[in-house]
Amino acid sequence: MCQKFIMIGKVAVALAAFCLSLSVFAQEQKEDELTIRADAPATYTVKKGDTLWAIAGRFLDKPWRWPEIWDMNKEQIKNPHLIYPGDVIVLSIIGGRPHLRIEKLSPTVRSSPLPHEAIPSIPPGDIEPFLTRSFIASQETALEKAAIIVEGRDRERFLRGNDDLVYVVGIDQSEGTRWNIFRPARAVRDINGKMLGTEYRYLGTAEVERFGSQENEASTVRILSVREEIGIGDRLVPMPKETLVNYAPHAPDRQVEAFIVASQHGSTEMGRTDIVTIDQGAQHGIEVGHVLAVFRQVKPIADPRPSTAIEQIIKGFDNTTVYKKPNMIEVPDERIGLLFVFRVFDNASYAMLLNMTDPAKVGDFVRNP
Numbered sequence: 001m002c003q004k005f006i007m008i009g010k011v012a013v014a015l016a017a018f019c020l021s022l023s024v025f026a027q028e029q030k031e032d033e034l035t036i037r038a039d040a041p042a043t044y045t046v047k048k049g050d051t052l053w054a055i056a057g058r059f060l061d062k063p064w065r066w067p068e069i070w071d072m073n074k075e076q077i078k079n080p081h082l083i084y085p086g087d088v089i090v091l092s093i094i095g096g097r098p099h100l101r102i103e104k105l106s107p108t109v110r111s112s113p114l115p116h117e118a119i120p121s122i123p124p125g126d127i128e129p130f131l132t133r134s135f136i137a138s139q140e141t142a143l144e145k146a147a148i149i150v151e152g153r154d155r156e157r158f159l160r161g162n163d164d165l166v167y168v169v170g171i172d173q174s175e176g177t178r179w180n181i182f183r184p185a186r187a188v189r190d191i192n193g194k195m196l197g198t199e200y201r202y203l204g205t206a207e208v209e210r211f212g213s214q215e216n217e218a219s220t221v222r223i224l225s226v227r228e229e230i231g232i233g234d235r236l237v238p239m240p241k242e243t244l245v246n247y248a249p250h251a252p253d254r255q256v257e258a259f260i261v262a263s264q265h266g267s268t269e270m271g272r273t274d275i276v277t278i279d280q281g282a283q284h285g286i287e288v289g290h291v292l293a294v295f296r297q298v299k300p301i302a303d304p305r306p307s308t309a310i311e312q313i314i315k316g317f318d319n320t321t322v323y324k325k326p327n328m329i330e331v332p333d334e335r336i337g338l339l340f341v342f343r344v345f346d347n348a349s350y351a352m353l354l355n356m357t358d359p360a361k362v363g364d365f366v367r368n369p
Contacts, residue, residue: 034060034062034065034068034069034097034098035060035061035062036059036060036061036091036098037058037059037060037061040058040059040060040091041058041059041091042090042091043088043089043090043091044058044059044088044089045086045087045088045089046083046084046085046086046087046088046089046119047085048085050085050119051119051120051121051122051123052066052083052119052120052121052122052248052249053121053122053249053340053354055083055089055119056248056249059089059091059098059100062369063249063291064249064250064251064291064338064369065250065251066100066248066249066250067248067249067250069097069098069099069100070100070248082102082118083102083118083119084117084118084119085117085119087102087103088102088103089101089102089103090102090103121247121248121249121289121340121342122340122342122352122354123273127275127342127343127350127352130264130275130342130343130350133180133202134199134200134201134202134264134350135199135200135343135345136188136196136197136198136199136200136277136281136345136347136348137197137198137200137345138196138197138345138346138347143182143184143200143235143237145170146170146182146235146236146237147168147169147170147171147172147179147219147235147236147237148168148169148170148233148234148235148236149166149167149168149181149221149230149231149232149233149234149235149236150167150168150169150218150232151166151167151218151232152164152165152166152167152232153165153166153167160223160226160229160230160231161223161226161229161230162223162224162225162226163222163223163224164222164223164230165209165220165221165222165223166206166220166221166223166230167218167219167220167221168206168208168218168219168221168236169212169216169217169218169219170236171208171211171212171219171221171236172238173208173211175238176238176239177207177208178205178206178207178238178239179205179206179207179208179221179236179237179238179239180202180204180205180206180236180237180238180239181202181203181204181205181206181223181230181234181235181236181237182200182201182202182203182234182235182236182237183200183201183203183228183233183234183235184198184199184200184201185198185199185200185201186198186199186262187199188261188262188277188279188347188348189261189279190259190261190279191259191261191279191363196261196279196281196347196348197345197346197347197348199262199277200235201228202227203226203227203228203230203234204223204224204225204226204227204228204230205223205224205225205239206221206222206223206224206236207221207222207224208220208221209221209222221236247287247288247289247342248289249289249291249340250289250290250291251290251291251368251369252285252286252287252290252292252368254285255367255368256280256284256285256286256290256292256366256367256368257365257366257367258278258279258280258284258286258292258365258366258367259278259279259363259364259365259366260276260277260278260294260360260361260362260363260364260365260366261277261278261279261348261362262276262277262362263275263276263277263362264276264277264350268361268362269359269360269361270353270359270360270361271353271356271359271360272337272353272354272355272356273352273353273354274352274353274360275350275351275352275353276339276350276351276352276353276360277348277349277350277351278292278339278341278348278349278351278366279347279348280347280348280349281344281345281346281347281348281349282344282345282346283346283347284347286341286344286349287341287344288341288342288343288344289340289341290340290341291338291339291340291341291369292338292339292341292351292366292367292368292369293335293337293338293366293367293368293369294335294336294337294338294339294353294356294360294364294365294366295333295334295335295336295364295365295366295367296333296334296335296336296358296360296361296364297333297364297365298331298332298333298334299331300328300329300330300331301328301329301331302326302327302328302329303326303327303328303329305327307325307326307327308327333365334358336356336357336358336359336360336364337353337354337355337356337357337358337360338353338354338355338356338369339351339352339353339354339366340352340354
């Protein structure tokens with residue numbers, strides 16, 4: 001008889017566990033449901049100054065899930081140079097699911113759109129300096145073979161400014177005449193102190209006036225613009241072509257656990273549109289366009305209810321104290337915003353903070369949204 005009741009008890013426990021798992025699964029399914037905003041328009045005409053993020057936010061409660069209802073393949077999602085001012089985005093329901101498509105302007109209105117007219121993912125003005133003017137190299141010797149300033153025309157001065165002439169070795173004529181100037185700035189480390197790379201600080205721009213005719217002959221270079229004074233030993237890198245960050249916002253297809261490890265201006269607190277560095281990059285599967293949620297870890301709080309801990313006697317020099325370790329209550333991590341990854345290096349990435357409810361800090365962690 002006892003064995004019968006034990007068997008029934010085991011079945012009941014298993015059934016309860018199964019029902020609980022179904023409940024959890026149903027809850028997860030509900031949270032994962034793709035929902036359209038209550039005030040989503042049936043159509044929207046794209047305007048100059050729009051961004052992919054802002055347009056997505058007009059239709060979806062979770063803008064980063066836009067590609068799920070967009071008529072794009074994977075490559076188009078990564079590089080959707082498709083949307084221009086004047087295009088009409090149409091929302092429809094197909095097979096019970098929301099669907100977005102574009103009604104293009106007629107060819108007579110726009111026969112050959114230019115790349116810079118395409119709608120960007122996020123405001124380009126806020127990230128432009130970080131697209132070409134700062135970068136993180138995985139090794140300190142990354143620019144070891146880059147062109148280097150060896151002397152200035154005025155040899156009595158160490159520092160150089162606007163319109164000064166300097167002599168540079170290592171200039172490759174095939175790379176053109178316009179160059180950016182950099183200097184190693186700071187080490188980028190993860191939350192545990194492991195070296196991720198070196199961030200190179202942008203100093204200014206320069207133009208070659210005369211190329212050296214031989215390998216060991218210096219080129220004459222004029223400094224065009226200066227953010228910081230430039231000195232002997234600073235490095236030159238060919239100026240890249242203008243870059244348009246136009247990856248549609250999308251969640252990673254793998255689990256991400258990363259940390260904010262630096263702010264670009266050394267701020268203790270960062271808000272919306274501020275640029276941060278996270279401690280994962282291409283080697284971890286991070287891509288341009290990834291949207292991640294920012295979380296703040298909340299320390300456990302003391303339970304005000306009577307402690308159930310065993311009393312401990314602590315003997316001091318002149319007295320004896322009875323001590324009970326307080327019970328601690330765990331507090332769930334608090335989600336405080338989102339970030340959009342716009343530039344990826346080997347072991348780190350630059351991202352812009354978006355939709356913040358509280359300031360972010362170095363040490364906050366990021367996960368899938």
